[in-house]
Amino acid sequence: MPLSVSLSIEGDTTVIELTGELDAKTAPEFHQTIEKAAGHGTATVEIRMAGVGYMASAGLRSLVFAQQKVGGEVTIKVTGAIEPVARTIRTAGLDRSIVLSDD
Amino acid sequence: MVELARKPVVLDVPATVGALGEIAAFVLRLAGRAGLGKGATYRIRLAVDELATNIVMHGYRGGGGRITVRGRAGPDGVRIVIEDTAPAFDPVAGRLPPAPGIPPERRRVGGLGIHLALTSVDSYAYARRDGRNISTLTVKADEGTDACPPRP
Numbered sequence: 457m458p459l460s461v462s463l464s465i466e467g468d469t470t471v472i473e474l475t476g477e478l479d480a481k482t483a484p485e486f487h488q489t490i491e492k493a494a495g496h497g498t499a500t501v502e503i504r505m506a507g508v509g510y511m512a513s514a515g516l517r518s519l520v521f522a523q524q525k526v527g528g529e530v531t532i533k534v535t536g537a538i539e540p541v542a543r544t545i546r547t548a549g550l551d552r553s554i555v556l557s558d559d
Numbered sequence: 560m561v562e563l564a565r566k567p568v569v570l571d572v573p574a575t576v577g578a579l580g581e582i583a584a585f586v587l588r589l590a591g592r593a594g595l596g597k598g599a600t601y602r603i604r605l606a607v608d609e610l611a612t613n614i615v616m617h618g619y620r621g622g623g624g625r626i627t628v629r630g631r632a633g634p635d636g637v638r639i640v641i642e643d644t645a646p647a648f649d650p651v652a653g654r655l656p657p658a659p660g661i662p663p664e665r666r667r668v669g670g671l672g673i674h675l676a677l678t679s680v681d682s683y684a685y686a687r688r689d690g691r692n693i694s695t696l697t698v699k700a701d702e703g704t705d706a707c708p709p710r711p
Contacts, residue, residue, distance in 0.1 A: 479579065479583075479608060479612075480576050480579055480608075480612045480615070480616070481576050481577070481579055481580060510601070510604070510605075512605060512608050512609060512612065512672070512675075513609055513612075513671055513672030513675055514612070514672075516671065516672075540598070540601045540602075540605075544605075544675060547671075547674070547675055547678070548671055548675075
């Protein structure tokens with residue numbers, strides 16, 4: 457089940473937009489994009505997830521990887537996640553370090 | 560007791576990451592047949608996906624093997640049985656509940672996947688029989704039973 461990933465810069469924010477399904481098969485693609493995003497050196501990395509209809513724990517692993525990759529000074533925001541996806545992020549306790557926003 | 564159709568449907572696939580999509584499609588078809596709502600459908604899919612992923616990644620350890628998934632759909636819900644011949648592994652024992660004191664980036668996310676699976680279903684049972692790991696999961700059709708785990 458496919459995942460499409462796009463990367464852009466908007467001002468001081470690196471935007472990663474995900475559409476599709478984030479699981480063990482597709483997460484490596486997201487991983488690669490995170491590596492690129494970490495190299496941009498912006499203050500915020502925003503991960504737009506409104507188009508993600510399903511996320512397994514492999515997606516959580518990618519978010520943890522993103523945190524480790526960008527370091528403590530960079531804010532990671534996950535925006536627009538549907539409720540079951542947001543619930544998965546909260547279950548892992550990742551909403552303590554990642555900003556989880558409905559916008 | 561969940562009243563389900565007598566005849567189960569069966570899917571037998573190689574234990575590879577590539578087969579996970581096939582397992583997901585199988586579960587979604589069963590959920591559709593049972594008329595599960597969106598929330599219950601998501602929960603059973605997530606649970607089966609996490610357990611199957613665990614079998615692929617850690618059970619067979621890349622050594623090859625097969626995963627058999629049997630499902631029954633009825634008006635009251637879906638029951639799924641996942642079987643593999645990897646070394647004995649009880650997901651309940653391997654579960655890793657979120658640990659509030661530990662920064663997320665230092666936790667074992669793999670164990671968290673099992674925690675996600677077990678908190679997504681209405682019932683779960685594990686058995687080791689004839690050299691097989693057997694997981695039985697049930698999700699009820701009633702959306703009111705949505706098992707939302709407590710915040711860590």
